Amino acid sequence: MAFHFMRSSREELVLDEIDAHNRRLSRADRARKYEKMSRSPYRFFRGTNHLYWGDVWQDWRYYLFGGLKDTLTWLQGDAHVHNHGAYGDPRQGVHYGMDDFDDAVIGDYQYDLWRHAASMVLDAEENAGLAPDKTARAIRHLLSTYLDTLADHADGRSPEDIHVKYIKKPLGPFIRKVMRKKGRAKHLAKWTKIDDEGRRHFNLDKKKMGSVSAAEKRRLVAALENEYLQTLQSRADRPRSHFTVKDIARRLNAGTGSLGLLRYYALIEGDTDSVDDDIILDIKQQTAPPAYRFMNAREKRAWRKTFDHEAQRHALAFQALANHPDDYLGWITAGRKVFSVRERSPFKKDFPTHKVDGFKQYRRLTRQWGRILAREHIRGAHALRPEDPANFCRAVLSRCNNQQEAFKAMVVDVTFTYARCAKHDYRVFLAERGVG
16 A cells, blocks of 8 residues: 655655755756765755755754744854855955855844754864764853853944954964965966956966856946946945956856856956956855745745845845955846855965864864854844844843753754764765765
8 A cells, every 4th residue: 555645754855855956957067066965974964055944944942942033133044164264355354254145044043053063063073083072062162152252242242342363273373374375466366367468367277267158248247337336335435447347257166055056256457457456256146045945925925025136135144244244245137147246355265174183172163163153143133133232142141041051952962963864864865876
């Protein structure tokens, strides 16, 4: 007897979701993305954020220490260890933190903590070589720092005074190396070249760069030199000539979760007509964040009423969450597609967790992650409720009042369990592909 009314198995659900999420990709892009996801459980986790949100959106446990309107904030939406890194520009300097807000969403603060902590379980096993008990301790340090930072700002103090410490290992040497080895000149040399007539343009000999058609280029140039300028928060008194587009190229094979979305680089003039101060803009197609799919009808109506489109949502999230928002943050539209626009940082560099030397350094790094997440959530909540900037801190602390150890134990349990689930899903994915 066939029981057709029975729910799908986890294996069927995982494979169906991956297929549905990537169905619109070209065969080549889908193959490249699946190859990246096949490399390890952590890379699989990074490429299946949609699975995470489908699993946790209705998880009853988030009501234990949240689930209130006042515990809502802007979330990074794809919080994981390798979404921390160096970023910045010559004007603002080099900073460490999160600056990828493509999947940003408004939701309960715990969703970011759960995803980040689950990524720590996978990363600590794969890259840092920590035993599970040490990883659990590291997660508890992340949570302690997060709650302590909220407590320090429950009086309404600005989150601008929450700083990441760069002195000791492992962040100190990392930041100093980035400052020494990166910068505008090396950034331009990596992606562009100067022709015989002294003009700079993108180097299409690089595997990660592709050409655009003449018609495509005309549409993008027109959008960047007109619509885009109207979306900038501030042009900092820069003349239109600063934004003159000198070249455009397709960016290929970038990222894991976002691989397959349209992406371009644009080279603009900068402050002078010298080729040495040209600026590279990163133009990236924006779609609804994975969490949107799992919202109910009322939540989706509110979402569509709040945001004109997903590139606007990205810009608002970036402004709300980032400690050093990008001066070039804006957007363009092209037909029915929308694209975020921002500067490609000359100092962009992911932090190499495989170079962390032992638990002491990992714990030190974990505390910075807790501080960064708290700062983002405080800023995000302030953007949503500017009339009472400390309300979020008080609401979270009230939910965890006298139960902080229980809160930490619950998060550790949730994230270790979810990491085991992610590894199971990874094996299912490999088996379907005939790998391993």
